[in-house]
Amino acid sequence: MTAAATQAAYIPGFGNHVSTEAVPGALPIGRNSPQRPAFGLYAEQLSGTAFTAPRDENRRSWLYRMRPTAEHPPFRPYEGAQRFSAGDDAGPLAPNRLRWDPVADSPPGTDLVDGLTTMLTNRHPADLDGVAVHVFHANKDMTDRVFFDADGELLFIPQSGRLELLTELGRLEVAPGHIAIIPRGLRFRALLPDGEARGYVAENYGALFRLPDLGPIGANGLANPRDFETPQAWFEDRDDKTEVIQKFMGRLWVTELDHSPLDVVAWHGNLAPCRYDLSRFNTINTVSFDHPDPSIFTVLTSPSTVHGRANADFVIFPPRWMVAEDTFRPPWFHRNVMSEAMGLIQGAYDAKAEGFRPGGLSLHNLMAGHGPDLASWRSASDADLKPHKIEGTMAFMVESCWAYRPTAYACEHAQLDYDQVWSDFPKAKLP
Numbered sequence: 001m002t003a004a005a006t007q008a009a010y011i012p013g014f015g016n017h018v019s020t021e022a023v024p025g026a027l028p029i030g031r032n033s034p035q036r037p038a039f040g041l042y043a044e045q046l047s048g049t050a051f052t053a054p055r056d057e058n059r060r061s062w063l064y065r066m067r068p069t070a071e072h073p074p075f076r077p078y079e080g081a082q083r084f085s086a087g088d089d090a091g092p093l094a095p096n097r098l099r100w101d102p103v104a105d106s107p108p109g110t111d112l113v114d115g116l117t118t119m120l121t122n123r124h125p126a127d128l129d130g131v132a133v134h135v136f137h138a139n140k141d142m143t144d145r146v147f148f149d150a151d152g153e154l155l156f157i158p159q160s161g162r163l164e165l166l167t168e169l170g171r172l173e174v175a176p177g178h179i180a181i182i183p184r185g186l187r188f189r190a191l192l193p194d195g196e197a198r199g200y201v202a203e204n205y206g207a208l209f210r211l212p213d214l215g216p217i218g219a220n221g222l223a224n225p226r227d228f229e230t231p232q233a234w235f236e237d238r239d240d241k242t243e244v245i246q247k248f249m250g251r252l253w254v255t256e257l258d259h260s261p262l263d264v265v266a267w268h269g270n271l272a273p274c275r276y277d278l279s280r281f282n283t284i285n286t287v288s289f290d291h292p293d294p295s296i297f298t299v300l301t302s303p304s305t306v307h308g309r310a311n312a313d314f315v316i317f318p319p320r321w322m323v324a325e326d327t328f329r330p331p332w333f334h335r336n337v338m339s340e341a342m343g344l345i346q347g348a349y350d351a352k353a354e355g356f357r358p359g360g361l362s363l364h365n366l367m368a369g370h371g372p373d374l375a376s377w378r379s380a381s382d383a384d385l386k387p388h389k390i391e392g393t394m395a396f397m398v399e400s401c402w403a404y405r406p407t408a409y410a411c412e413h414a415q416l417d418y419d420q421v422w423s424d425f426p427k428a429k430l431p
């Protein structure tokens with residue numbers, strides 16, 4: 001029997017308590033773990049936070065599946081994904097600003113797992129804190145293998161080509177301009193409806209991504225909870241050999257099953273994958289003067305243990321009106337105590353005239369002086385400050401309180417001349 005829904009169906013809301021079943025009668029009523037679940041299904045809890053986490057942060061779901069996850073042979077090291085890295089392969093961390101062109105196309109026959117290139121990491125999964133930034137280029141569906149990440153939740157940011165993520169809890173279609181969150185431990189396989197896909201993955205080892213507080217903004221604005229979409233229960237009943245690859249403590253491991261583990265027929269709870277269309281972001285900005293801090297564009301935040309200091313903020317720079325008067329409108333020159341990794345999904349970024357390409361990446365670690373390049377500074381300084389709409393663009397930042405460490409691959413492939421974008425600024429002339 002196969003659940004044969006052709007169109008993925010979604011449930012609106014962020015972190016809601018959801019109940020969904022792909023086969024009527026599969027979901028127990030009134031209890032989580034009945035003595036004999038319907039149809040001989042197995043009840044299994046998937047925890048995203050400690051059992052004892054405060055109620056408003058507690059995330060877990062109950063899964064009703066055809067076979068228990070526990071039934072599997074030992075994992076052994078996985079030898080594929082050659083450009084995947086635990087982040088401990090480069091020398092001392094230099095304080096330099098770095099930028100990268102989009103990663104080269106993967107050879108034919110590369111799926112999402114093998115097409116991952118780890119670029120930046122900080123902390124270590126064992127710390128339960130930190131974030132890594134990977135890029136990917138894939139051109140093959142994952143047909144007979146699934147992946148899960150025991151080290152953190154995965155924030156997918158496709159840049160070109162759609163992803164179809166078939167997860168234990170349902171199916172997500174994620175086009176460029178959308179993001180998706182896959183919880184820690186959740187197994188999935190990725191199909192590529194366009195034949196290939198490229199993008200970014202932020203891997204969050206720390207506290208789960210949540211919507212930021214809005215403070216004086218009020219009850220509405222930025223990413224509104226109702227625009228996040230969670231899939232309904234879906235499963236596949238496939239007794240085919242399936243590889244299970246997991247990331248655990250920075251390394252990849254593999255084992256085999258004789259069936260697909262995407263066999264969850266029903267589930268309920270508030271730990272689930274979701275997707276979000278970045279064009280739904282309610283962008284708030286100045287209508288008077290000055291360029292607000294980019295925190296005004298925060299979509300999701302993973303707090304650290306220090307109040308107000310994020311383990312990871314996911315921030316976007318979407319299309320928006322620029323109306324500030326007597327203001328240098330692009331990002332200003334600055335030095336930040338936080339570390340900034342940036343990517344570009346579409347178009348151009350207003351602080352960089354060239355060199356920062358869609359699919360590319362930049363790194364400005366803590367206290368690195370950065371800001372507009374010379375060309376952007378000149379044109380913004382001379383601009384006629386009429387209302388102007390920045391269109392056709394979507395940049396993002398994964399800002400972290402922990403310094404990012406470029407991997408050996410990233411060090412070897414960085415642009416050689418990035419510092420030059422900040423050369424030849426004219427000296428101020430004092431009276």
Ligand SMILES: O=C(O)Cc1cc(O)ccc1O
Pocket residue numbers: 291292293294330331332334336340351364370371397
């Ligand atoms: O460095 C960057 O381009 C990101 C950024 C954007 C902005 O508008 C203000 C501060 C900031 O770090």
Ligand SMILES: [Fe+2]
Pocket residue numbers: 334336340364370371
């Ligand atoms: Fe910055």
